Ligand code: DAT
């Protein structure tokens with residue numbers, strides 16, 4: 001299995017509620033590696049690109065308004081099956097449906113204010129990472145814990 005990279009956003013509600021540390025920790029403590037991280041505010045232009053597949057949906061205008069309303073944190077997380085693994089950690093889209101133990105299940109109660117975004121597949125991950133990070137902003141580095149977090153058997 002390939003080692004994947006995925007885009008995670010800690011949405012404005014997560015930043016405003018002081019949950020950045022908790023949410024980052026949930027990804028970090030799995031052993032996956034943070035290879036990009038920034039605090040930023042989403043512009044309308046970036047929102048339009050990021051959510052282009054949702055433009056015809058009834059919730060689109062509210063979604064863009066929410067996502068551009070205050071700073072968010074963008075992360076690039078790397079690891080075996082990182083895309084699917086991060087989605088699992090996030091839980092179902094609406095917090096009310098998300099299982100206990102997930103970010104949305106543990107930390108949220110809303111439909112739209114659901115704390116996190118995670119790319120939903122390899123194509124989306126590549127496209128979205130390109131929107132949020134310049135190539136030089138994603139780093140390659142080793143950590144002492146890497147050998148105890150995943151090994152060659154996770155790459156098959
Ligand atoms: P996810 O974030 O789980 O990938 P999505 O891509 O289908 O979900 O939708 C993007 C965001 O839009 C989602 O995080 C919250 C919001 N959203 C989706 N469906 C909605 C709905 N029916 N009503 C209100 N907000 C919705």
Ligand code: MG
Nearest residue numbers: 117118119120
């Ligand atoms: Mg999505």
